[in-house]
Amino acid sequence: MLQRILGRTGLAVSPLGLGLAALGRPGYINLDHARDMAGGTEVEVMRARAWAVLDAAWARGIRYFDAARSYGRAEEFLGAWLAARGIAPDTVSIGSKWGYIYTAGWRVEAEVHEVKDHSLEVLQRQRAESDTLLGPQLDLYQIHSASLESGVLDDPTVLAELARYRDSGLAIGLSLSGPQQAEVLRRAIGIEVGGAPLFGSAQVTWNLLEPSAGEALREAHEAGVGIIVKEALANGRLTDRNDDPAFAPRLALLREIAAEQQTTVDALAIAAALTQPWTSVVLSGAANVEQLASNLRALDVFWTDAIAERLSSLAEPPEAYWQTRSALDWN
Numbered sequence: 001m002l003q004r005i006l007g008r009t010g011l012a013v014s015p016l017g018l019g020l021a022a023l024g025r026p027g028y029i030n031l032d033h034a035r036d037m038a039g040g041t042e043v044e045v046m047r048a049r050a051w052a053v054l055d056a057a058w059a060r061g062i063r064y065f066d067a068a069r070s071y072g073r074a075e076e077f078l079g080a081w082l083a084a085r086g087i088a089p090d091t092v093s094i095g096s097k098w099g100y101i102y103t104a105g106w107r108v109e110a111e112v113h114e115v116k117d118h119s120l121e122v123l124q125r126q127r128a129e130s131d132t133l134l135g136p137q138l139d140l141y142q143i144h145s146a147s148l149e150s151g152v153l154d155d156p157t158v159l160a161e162l163a164r165y166r167d168s169g170l171a172i173g174l175s176l177s178g179p180q181q182a183e184v185l186r187r188a189i190g191i192e193v194g195g196a197p198l199f200g201s202a203q204v205t206w207n208l209l210e211p212s213a214g215e216a217l218r219e220a221h222e223a224g225v226g227i228i229v230k231e232a233l234a235n236g237r238l239t240d241r242n243d244d245p246a247f248a249p250r251l252a253l254l255r256e257i258a259a260e261q262q263t264t265v266d267a268l269a270i271a272a273a274l275t276q277p278w279t280s281v282v283l284s285g286a287a288n289v290e291q292l293a294s295n296l297r298a299l300d301v302f303w304t305d306a307i308a309e310r311l312s313s314l315a316e317p318p319e320a321y322w323q324t325r326s327a328l329d330w331n
């Protein structure tokens, strides 16, 4: 895979990256996570599963990996894998996130899986934890789901601490979620500390059902912010596994075009994100090697304006999309 540069972070990334949200802990909100974890959720089993997907990703040229403090043992699995395979820091880009605390205790039925806390204290504590697990491999540290309500973009102590990390060579980014992604992104683009922009990258949900951040993403890209697309499959809704009867006509359209292109539904949906002019990297959230192989077929899709036009009918009103997403069960 030809590498790209992730905006002003200067990091080299492959167009397809791998996110570890589905691999680092037993419970997650993706559609059929329980089925993916049917082989077991003991720590050893989950580590082996994560390593198998990481090995397959590496073999196929994926060179950006994405974790977070709140993804259970994702940083631990990733750091140990990098060490075991002898992967040198300058041959791969590693991102993680701070700002959510993992509270599920390895239990799928936990009442609360993660708690948001964007305070300076949590930033400093989680940075130390990420450093312990990832060491010099950590390239990019992102605010996890920055929002206007959390006040993180208005907290001078947090912004100054992030700028201190930036000035010592760690790239700083933020991830976004919810119907206000575009608004928060525009706000973040303008934040400067010490006479220089703070954020080098933004990780944003964009997919065929929820493309509303597109214009803000173009602006961010033009301002030098590297764009990482997450949830390109709408948490599994844009895959063959979506058996919601209300989605059937839209799945039929996706299947029809995927068949014409001799590809899979998930690859087609990922290709839609890959072809956006502002995209640096699209995350695969594959939970196993088979899903990754299917996702990777996105790289071979011959995308045309006619396909984009036919698929534009899939978009949902953002409020409806985010309502559906917040109703997804941890499983």
Ligand SMILES: NC(=O)c1ccc[n+]([C@@H]2O[C@H](COP(=O)([O-])OP(=O)(O)OC[C@H]3O[C@@H](n4cnc5c(N)ncnc54)[C@H](OP(=O)(O)O)[C@@H]3O)[C@@H](O)[C@H]2O)c1
Pocket: 018, 019, 020, 021, 022, 030, 031, 032, 033, 034, 036, 066, 067, 097, 144, 145, 175, 176, 177, 203, 229, 230, 231, 232, 233, 234, 235, 236, 237, 239, 240, 241, 264, 266, 283, 284, 285, 286, 287, 290, 291, 292, 294, 295
């Ligand atoms: N706020 C944030 O910062 C934030 C939020 C979310 C995600 N992320 C990042 O983005 C990455 C990707 O997001 P995501 O995993 O949440 O969402 P996603 O990419 O939209 O969905 C990935 C899921 O789709 C399903 N899938 C993929 N390929 C498939 C196939 N071939 N057949 C059937 N199902 C398939 C799997 O779920 P099932 O098998 O379980 O159905 C997989 O876990 C994460 O790993 C994380 O790094 C960040």
